[in-house]
Amino acid sequence: MLRILLLAVLGADPGPWGEAQVGGAGTYGSGNTTQTYTGLGSASVSTFLHRLVDDGTPLSLQPYLQRAGAISGSLSLSGFTTESPGFQVPYQGTTVGGTISLDAYPGELFSLWASASFSYAHAQGADLASSGTEWLLPRAEIGPGIRVDDTRMTIGYTWAPTITDGSYDGRGFGQLYLRVTTVIAQRLYLSALGELILSGGRGRLELAVFPSRVLGLGATIEYAKGALYYDSHEVYGQWQPSVSLSWWITWWLGLGLEYRFTHTEQVLGRGASVNSHRGAVALTFRLD
Secondary structure: OHHHHHHHHHOOOOOOOEEEEEEEEEEEEEOOOOEEEEEEEEEEEEEEOOOOOOOOOOOOOHHHHOOOOEEEEEEEEEEEEEEOOOOOOOEEEEEEEEEEEEEEOOOOOEEEEEEEEEEEEEEEOOOOOOOOEEEEEEEEEEEEEEEEOOEEEEEEEEEOOEEEOOEEEOOOOOEEEEEEEEEEOOOEEEEEEEEEEOOEEEEEEEEEEOOOOOEEEEEEEEEEEEOOOOOOOOOEEEEEEEEEEEEEEEOOEEEEEEEEEEEEEEOOOOOOOEEEEEEEEEEEEEEO
16 A cells, blocks of 8 residues: 555655655544444645745644645545444444645735545444444535744634435534644644534644654643534543654654543443543655
8 A cells, every 4th residue: 555655646746845644543442341443544645835945943843834835635444343242243334535635825924724525434233224324424624814923823614514324414503613823942833722513612732842853742632522423412521632753764754653542421421431542653755
């Protein structure tokens, strides 16, 4: 897969600076009586809207510091299986999807983020019908903003309905969010997100420090309460702390590692709480 992706990108015009990435993740989750295993693979290709300059700043921060907008596309495939003594057969499913996005600076003061995606999910087993259930998940997001020096503020809207076996569910009026991102002294990255979701909200704080131009250490904490899952209106509370490492082995090859812990429970306590552990690895390639 990696060889095919690289050949496809190298055979095309990568623009001023192209960037390709492949990644994978594995998740293990446990509840009072359940065990869940998840696998995820993805591939993406981006092209920056103007050429990056190697100015001695951390390689991971150069696109942001130099206001290098990008056009990106990605494909992903995931699968899961959940086992429980209460299930006659395991509950299992797959999801496949794709995304295209634009990150741009239309003027000195203004910024724009836009994306569109579509996913198909299918699950069967547990107490579902023998043929299972299908979900169609269209998504569209628009996020205009302003940027002053190295600080960017975006106010965005996400349209995220669910179509379950042909039945449309708009899931409310959509999701509104506010994101503020800044870089301090060209070494410290900070980002805060507040988002309104169906029956609740989400908050996330991200921090990354770059002790050298090739190394980055990151940490994230997120809490959400609301209808978190596309296939249900049940309200859950969820904590997600994570830590990450980025290392540019050479100027054109980067390695990313992440560990994430997730604790999820139903707000009214009617269901079992679930703890999951996720490990992810990604390789990033820059093409000049």
